Amino acid sequence: MLSKRVIPCLDVRDGKLTKGIKFKGNVDIGDPVETARIYYEQGADEIVFYDITASHEGRGIMLKVVEKVASQIFIPFSVGGGISSVKDMRNVLLAGAEKISINSAAVKNPSLISEGAEAFGSQCIVVGMDVLKVPVSKKIPSGYEVVIHGGRKPMGIDALWWAKEVERLGAGEICLNSIDADGTKNGYELNITSLIAENVRIPVIASGGAGHPQHMVDAVTKGKASAALIASIVHYGEWTIPNIKKYMQDKGVKVRIVW
Amino acid sequence: MIAIINYEAGNLTSVKRALDYLNIPNIITKDPTTILNSQAIIFPGVGAAGSAMSNLIENNLDKVLHQAKDNSIPILGICLGSQIVLEVSEENNTKTLGLIPGKCKRFSPDLKDQDGNYINIPHMGWNSVSLKQECILFDNIESKAEFYFVHSYYPAPEKNFILGTTKYGLEFCSVLGKDRLWAVQFHPEKSGRPGLKLLENFYNYARRIKNA
Numbered sequence: 001m002l003s004k005r006v007i008p009c010l011d012v013r014d015g016k017l018t019k020g021i022k023f024k025g026n027v028d029i030g031d032p033v034e035t036a037r038i039y040y041e042q043g044a045d046e047i048v049f050y051d052i053t054a055s056h057e058g059r060g061i062m063l064k065v066v067e068k069v070a071s072q073i074f075i076p077f078s079v080g081g082g083i084s085s086v087k088d089m090r091n092v093l094l095a096g097a098e099k100i101s102i103n104s105a106a107v108k109n110p111s112l113i114s115e116g117a118e119a120f121g122s123q124c125i126v127v128g129m130d131v132l133k134v135p136v137s138k139k140i141p142s143g144y145e146v147v148i149h150g151g152r153k154p155m156g157i158d159a160l161w162w163a164k165e166v167e168r169l170g171a172g173e174i175c176l177n178s179i180d181a182d183g184t185k186n187g188y189e190l191n192i193t194s195l196i197a198e199n200v201r202i203p204v205i206a207s208g209g210a211g212h213p214q215h216m217v218d219a220v221t222k223g224k225a226s227a228a229l230i231a232s233i234v235h236y237g238e239w240t241i242p243n244i245k246k247y248m249q250d251k252g253v254k255v256r257i258v259w
Numbered sequence: 260m261i262a263i264i265n266y267e268a269g270n271l272t273s274v275k276r277a278l279d280y281l282n283i284p285n286i287i288t289k290d291p292t293t294i295l296n297s298q299a300i301i302f303p304g305v306g307a308a309g310s311a312m313s314n315l316i317e318n319n320l321d322k323v324l325h326q327a328k329d330n331s332i333p334i335l336g337i338c339l340g341s342q343i344v345l346e347v348s349e350e351n352n353t354k355t356l357g358l359i360p361g362k363c364k365r366f367s368p369d370l371k372d373q374d375g376n377y378i379n380i381p382h383m384g385w386n387s388v389s390l391k392q393e394c395i396l397f398d399n400i401e402s403k404a405e406f407y408f409v410h411s412y413y414p415a416p417e418k419n420f421i422l423g424t425t426k427y428g429l430e431f432c433s434v435l436g437k438d439r440l441w442a443v444q445f446h447p448e449k450s451g452r453p454g455l456k457l458l459e460n461f462y463n464y465a466r467r468i469k470n471a
Contacts, residue, residue: 001373001426003385003405040451045385071276076407076449096276098449121306123381123409172383201368201379224376226384256385258404259451 003256004220005045005227006244007205008234010035013052015061019235033068039234040073042241043259047073048101048175048229051081063095070096078126080175086115093120101175103128104148107155107162110169117170126205127171131159131192132179144192151179163196163204174200175229177207185211185232190223197224205229213239213247220253261285261462262297264324266304266314274303274337277448281455283462291323299465300327302442304339308363308412309351311339321356328358328440333465335396335458336442341414341435344442350412358440361416370428378428381411386445388423388433396434396441396460397423404453406445408433414444439468 011018016030036047049069051062059082066079079092080101089100106113106127116125130151136143144159163174176196178189188206197204203226206219216228233239245255263274265287278285278301285301288294302324304311315321327334336344342363343355349365370378385405390397413431422441423434433444441461447454 001386002382005384070273071280074277074280074449074455075451094272096273098273123383172381201377203379203383226379256405258401258453 001254002226003045003254004216004225004248005205006043006216006241006248006255007046007048007227007229008039008044008241009048009050009207009229009231011050011052011231012062012065014055014058015053015065018052019232032065033072036069036077037072039241040075043245043256044075044241045227045256046075047077049077049079049081049097050101051079053082063091066092066095066097080126080128084109084112086112086119089116089120089124093124099124099126099173101126101128103130106166107146107148107157110165113166113169113171117172122170122172122202125171126173126175127166128175128177128207129159129162129166130177130179131189133189133192142192142195144195147179151182159192160195160199163200167200167202171202173203173205175205175207176225177229178209181209182207183232184209187211187215188219188223188225188228190218193219193223193225197226203227213244214251216244217248217251217253220248260297261299261301261465262294263287264294264300264302264320265289266311266318266320271303273446274301274448277455277458278462281459281462283458289318289320291319291326294320294323295327295330295332297332298469299333299335299462300324301335301337301461302340302344303337304343305409306339307350308339308343308348308353308355311343312353312355315343315356324356324358331439333439333461333468334358334441335461336440337448338410338444338446341442341444342410342412344435344440345414345416348412359416359420359435359437359442361414361420361435363412364415365412366428372428381409382413382427383409385450386425386427386433388425388445390423390434392422394422394434394436394441395464396443396457398460400453400456400460404450406433406443406447406450406454408445410444414442 078099
């Protein structure tokens, strides 16, 4: 039986973590490789790097980070942010990532999903979706609209329709981020998570809103997600991955407890 | 020295990175002499059975692998490598290496998990292995350890070749082998410490028999 996955997400800019991360001990706070290694050793099931680098030079630095991570961390990890061509995907995968995550680029150019799936296999292609709760309308029957550019640009696309579409195009996974819940620490947006998870046959990763391990439990039970993305809850040291997993296990969720 | 067979099937470097990390000497190669003179062989693979088989045949590596088995060189197949050691794959109805009797099947989308939900295909994520026979690859690995799987097809060898099984919609064979040939459906190189331990166990076995 598959375990539900707990996936810390690290934001990286020009090869450095953008948020301070509080660990005890002598950890260079700005180093994504060292931070990823710590999460790996603490039992993270996967790691997501979100590269918010804008410059060409920064992109090169990010590939070096990916290479370093791949030589020290032996769990799957994905890289997202700014990937907009098959060539970008290839560079990241060759550097050692298992998966690449595309978001805005997939909305603007959906064939990128199928091209990526064809070139590298569906299992490599994670489509990130940012969604915003809106009034139900003819155009947006699910009541959730796809937005891009970090939530700044509504696209007039229904979230459920888009989820089915990315599955049809060959995505291997959907990472569903609720803009409403993101950063609130009040829990994941369970309505749209379960609606999408019940209507596609690819895994859905819940993202946005985690503030307590109960939220992860809810995401994988009520929300029907296969995995839960976490960030500040672990970055600021309120909870550790082993504590989170212990909590989830005590609530009857199957998680990986030996690593 | 472990020879990692290079037949242009997916991410060979992840296996190499794991072996490098473990300080296990290794080389990615398609050269028959290097392969047949190695202490052990890892036969990885990501991708489709059909194209993998044509690449193997094109490079004569099908014969080299049979020769290696006949020479009793320890072999470890990984992922697609665990399917292609069988006789035939349902994937593009491909005739495969036939090192182990049996075939490779596709997960049926009608399968349901223990909660009654249809399974997702591919089977992707962390799952456990229940050993059915003794297997030195699992020495000093906790029985609750989990491994990272990504696959839509699974090995279905003859019963006496089944070393371990995993549950996903059904109970399928995730570890198979006989004598010095093993194959695992999961990715040990991506399975954290238990996976690294498995690779280490494989190499240590190869070293022991070489020195024996």
